[in-house]
Amino acid sequence: MAMRNELSEIEKTEQYLEGKLSAADKALFEQALQADPVLQQEVMLQQAIMDRMEVHTLKSIIREVHPGSNSSRFNLFLLFGGLLLCLVAAYVYYTYTGKSEKAKLADAPLPVASSAHTRTDTHTDTASASLPANTQTVTSRAIVSKPVLPTPSQASDKASEAHPPTPPLPPSYPKTSDGKPAPAS
C-alpha cells in the first residue's frame, strides 16, 4: 500500500527507533540522519512521544484511581449542591412567610406602634407646612409630633388588646410525663 512521504518517513523513523531496520536500511537512515539536523530533531521528538506514553497512561489511570479524583469530586459537588439548594429553599420559604406575617400585622385595623408612627408623620408634615420655612422647623416639628405619639405604655396596652394574653389554662389533672392522666392514688 502506498503511503504519503511524511507517513513513510514516520514509519522508517519508528522502525529505526525500535531496531527493526535491516543492517543496510539502518546504515542508510543513519547517513541521512547525520546530514540532516531537521531529521535529527524529528527522530528525537518521535522518540520522546513514544516514551511519554508510559507516563501519560499511568497519569490517566492514577487520576481515575485517586481517592479525590474527578468522579468522586463530582459526587461531592452533587451532595453540596443539593444541600445548598435545600438551604436556599428554606431561606426563601421563611423570608416569604415572615413577610406575609408582617403584612398581615400592618393590615390589621389595630393601632400598633408602626401605624401610629405613620399617622404622626402625616400630622407633623401638615404642621410644618403651615409654619414659615425657617431654621426652627425641625424643632417645632419635634415639639408638635411629641404629644401625638402614643406613649410606649399606651402602645403596648393597645398591642395587648390586639393580642389578648392567652387565657390561663383550665385546671387540669396532674399529668404524667407521657401526657396520660395519672392514676388516682
Place this chain on the structure above:
Amino acid sequence: MNDAELIAVIRNKEPRPALQELYSHFPKVRALIRHKGGNAQDAADVFQESLIIFCKKVSDPSFQLTASAGTYLYSVCWHLWKDMLQKRNRESRLSPWPESTMNVQEEVHEHQDKEKKFRYLDQILDQLGDKCKAIFQLYYYRKQSMDEIARVLNYGSEQSAKNQKYKCMEKARELAKAITLHS
C-alpha cells in the same frame, strides 16, 4: 496483593489494581507533607509522582526492590517534597533522610529532569483524539502487536491500523512543533 504481585501486574502493563492498592500508603505521605508545610494538593501531587517513579522503576526487569513498596514510596515522596520546598525557596523543615534506609535520591532527580523536559507532551497527547490515544496506549505502552490492535479496535486490516498510528504520530509531531515554536 503482596509486593511481588504488585510488581508483576505493573510489569504486565495492567497497573490499575496495583495503583489502587498502593493508595493505602497515601495517608502516611499526606500526614508527612501536611506536617511539613504542605497542603492536601501538594500531598496528592507528590504521591502521584512517586507512583509514576515506582511503576517506571519496577518496569525495568533488572530493578530489585530493597525494601517494601510502602517504604519505597514514602522515601521517594520525602525527597520529592524536600525538592519542592527548596524550589519554593522555603527553608526545608525536613531533617536529613537517613541514608542507610533507602537511597532514592538519584532516581528522583532523574525523573524530575525528564518531567521538566517532556511534561509539555502530555497536553499534546491529551489533544489527540480517542482513536489515537487508544492505539498509542496499546502499542507504545502495552507493547501489543499491530495485528492484535487491529482486531481489538476493529480495523479492517493490520495495515490500516498501522496507517492510523502513523497519522496519529504525524499529528502529535505537528502539535509538538507548534508548541515549541510558540514557547
